Amino acid sequence: MSSTQYDYPGYIFAFLLASGGLLGAIRRGSAMSLVAGVGAAVAAAYGANRVTKNNLDVWPSLYTSIALLVLMTYRxxxxxxxxxxxxxxxxxxxxxxxxxxLIA
Incomplete structure (x- = not known):
C-alpha cells in the first residue's frame, strides 16, 4: 500500500458508539451505557487504526463488529x-x- 487509506467507516462507527454511550449516560443516567459505549468505541477505533495501517489487518475490527452484532441482535x-x-x-x-x- 503506497499511501495511507484511512478507515473512515471504522472511525465513524467508533464515534457513533462513543456518542451513543455518552448520550445514554446523559439521558438515562446510565453509567453502564457510558462504559459499554466507550469500551466498544475504543475497540472499534483500535481496529480502524489497524485497518488504516494495513488494509488486510481487519481481525480486531471484524471481531468487534461480530461481537456487537450478536449482542445487539439478542437485545x-x-x-x-x-x-x-x-x-x-x-x-x-x-x-x-x-x-x-476486505479479507475475501
Whole structure:
C-alpha cells in the first residue's frame, strides 16, 4: 500500500458508539451505557487504526463488529426497540460485511 487509506467507516462507527454511550449516560443516567459505549468505541477505533495501517489487518475490527452484532441482535429481539439496540445491530451488520469483504 503506497499511501495511507484511512478507515473512515471504522472511525465513524467508533464515534457513533462513543456518542451513543455518552448520550445514554446523559439521558438515562446510565453509567453502564457510558462504559459499554466507550469500551466498544475504543475497540472499534483500535481496529480502524489497524485497518488504516494495513488494509488486510481487519481481525480486531471484524471481531468487534461480530461481537456487537450478536449482542445487539439478542437485545433487539428481546426488547423490540430499534433504539439503541436495533441501530447498533444494523451498523454492526454493515461493518461485519465490510470487513469480511476486505479479507475475501
Amino acid at each position: 433487539f429481539t428481546k426488547s423490540g426497540k430499534f433504539m439503541p439496540a436495533g441501530m447498533v445491530m444494523t451498523l454492526s451488520l454493515l461493518m461485519t460485511i465490510r470487513y469480511a469483504i
